[in-house]
Amino acid sequence: MWTREGVFAYPPQRLWAPLAAETAGQAWAAAARPGFPGDPLGLYVHVPAEAPGLDWLGCLQREAGALRLPEGLAPRTLYVGGAGAGTLAKLETPAIAGLWTWLKRRFRLDRLRQTTAEVDAAELDGEKSAELRAQGVGRITARLPAGAGREAEHRRARFAEGIELCRRGGVKTLCIDLACGLESQPPGQAERELEFALALRPDCVFLCEYGPPAGAAAAAERGRLRDRARCLEKHGRPAGAENLQLSDQWARNASFLGLGWGAVSHIRGRWVYGKAGSCADYARTLGSGRPPRLAAGRLTPAGERRAHIIRALEDTGRIDGSTFLGLFGVSPARAFPRELAGLSRVGLLTGSSMDFRVTSGGAEDRRLCARRFYAPEVLRRLPPEG
Structure with a gap:
């Protein structure tokens, strides 16, 4: 639009x-x-x-x-x-x-x-x-x-x-x-x-x-x-x-008050606004007297690629290499060699240089794989794993 x-x-x-x-x-x-x-x-x-x-x-x-x-x-x-x-x-x-x-x-x-x-x-x-x-x-x-x-x-x-x-x-x-x-x-x-x-x-x-x-x-x-x-x-x-x-x-x-959302423009890439991952997390954070952690703003080209991978893993558990290549002019493996290799090495991710899928397909593993692509400034605002 x-x-x-x-x-x-x-x-x-x-x-x-x-x-x-x-x-x-x-x-x-x-x-x-x-x-x-x-x-x-x-x-x-x-x-x-x-x-x-x-x-x-x-x-x-x-x-x-x-x-x-x-x-x-x-x-x-x-x-x-x-x-x-x-x-x-x-x-x-x-x-x-x-x-x-x-x-x-x-x-x-x-x-x-x-x-x-x-x-x-x-x-x-x-x-x-x-x-x-x-x-x-x-x-x-x-x-x-x-x-x-x-x-x-x-x-x-x-x-x-x-x-x-x-x-x-x-x-x-x-x-x-x-x-x-x-x-x-x-x-x-x-x-x-x-x-x-x-x-x-x-x-x-x-x-x-x-x-x-x-x-x-x-x-x-x-x-x-x-x-x-x-x-x-x-x-x-x-x-x-x-x-x-x-x-x-x-x-x-x-x-903003309440939870957040993200969206995609086919021209300008993705804007992201994120808070706690669920209503329960949101309510629990507020119960401690703190405002929810969040991250917001226009993404750089590298951030657009990262957001695309995060969205694909969280929503579907799959990375479509041809879609990624068409959008960004580079394969997923060329864009994120360390992240993809690390997830494949521990068995969370299965695939080649183009197409990948979360091995178990489960929601928790999809979330763990996606988190590997979060930007450092976002990770600093999130509670530690476990």
């Missing part, structure tokens, strides 16, 4: 996140001074509500305290989301209202330029849509249901109904996240889903890749999708069914 400056802007263009509690107040104080360059700071709230039984609102309240965010901060943009882009729609209406009650008490929201909510549009009903409208949500981003079969078709129909609910409710900007590379997607399904998404006349479409393509046909389809995404990123139309031109200035500076 492409901004007027020609820079990928989802996640934010200038990502701000406190690496220490002291920097949070300093950043907000700097933004309040006359002459601050760029837009004022925004607020991104990632609701960690996917873990059953977790007091997610209490966690957000404790994190705001641990970061020493001053009372009465006045963000100019607010983005409220959650894992899988569906958290808000899956919350009950009173829980949505309770979240905004706390946000209004903790922050000054009277100066907001824009409020964005991540939802699963298939989970929206009239009551939840009305609640979001009452809270001033003017932008919706939604994950298009993937897969095939009668149930998937039913969810897509409900998704389209949810999008229309948002439109009738006064939402001005609609974005759709499109998944590809899921095991549940038969050949050609992702391309058909892209056409379905475009037919809903969104303001932007974001292509989310999950794992390397399995087989030549899948690789060819992925290539076509990437070419289309690259074209849409570079040449967004000003209006009509392919109205993909972005002006996401609301996200240029953002501070």
Whole structure:
């Protein structure tokens, strides 16, 4: 997705996140001074509500305290989301209202330029849509249901109904996240889903890749999708069914509460924002009175290669050499000889100079292999193994 400056802007263009509690107040104080360059700071709230039984609102309240965010901060943009882009729609209406009650008490929201909510549009009903409208949500981003079969078709129909609910409710900007590379997607399904998404006349479409393509046909389809995404990123139309031109200035500076996310641009590489690896880790860290460790920022070319490997190992347990070579012009073994050789020597990784897979395929071994590629400054912020 492409901004007027020609820079990928989802996640934010200038990502701000406190690496220490002291920097949070300093950043907000700097933004309040006359002459601050760029837009004022925004607020991104990632609701960690996917873990059953977790007091997610209490966690957000404790994190705001641990970061020493001053009372009465006045963000100019607010983005409220959650894992899988569906958290808000899956919350009950009173829980949505309770979240905004706390946000209004903790922050000054009277100066907001824009409020964005991540939802699963298939989970929206009239009551939840009305609640979001009452809270001033003017932008919706939604994950298009993937897969095939009668149930998937039913969810897509409900998704389209949810999008229309948002439109009738006064939402001005609609974005759709499109998944590809899921095991549940038969050949050609992702391309058909892209056409379905475009037919809903969104303001932007974001292509989310999950794992390397399995087989030549899948690789060819992925290539076509990437070419289309690259074209849409570079040449967004000003209006009509392919109205993909972005002006996401609301996200240029953002501070974060809750868990984090990562994303890929086919032009600019990957932006990464990461906190504790799970809701349980996040809650446990906050219980100690410390803010969660995190790392954020634009990656160097070497960092883009490293992030690609980390994502592939954590998500799928495999490294597709042809994909890596096509993206970065070098084989995985040439890019990371020591890391790959070390993991192969101890039996965690199996493969050649191009293609590798986690030997056991287990989640713990995938995490251990991926951790071998973490940058030193990230490892310093993580708790030790064991």
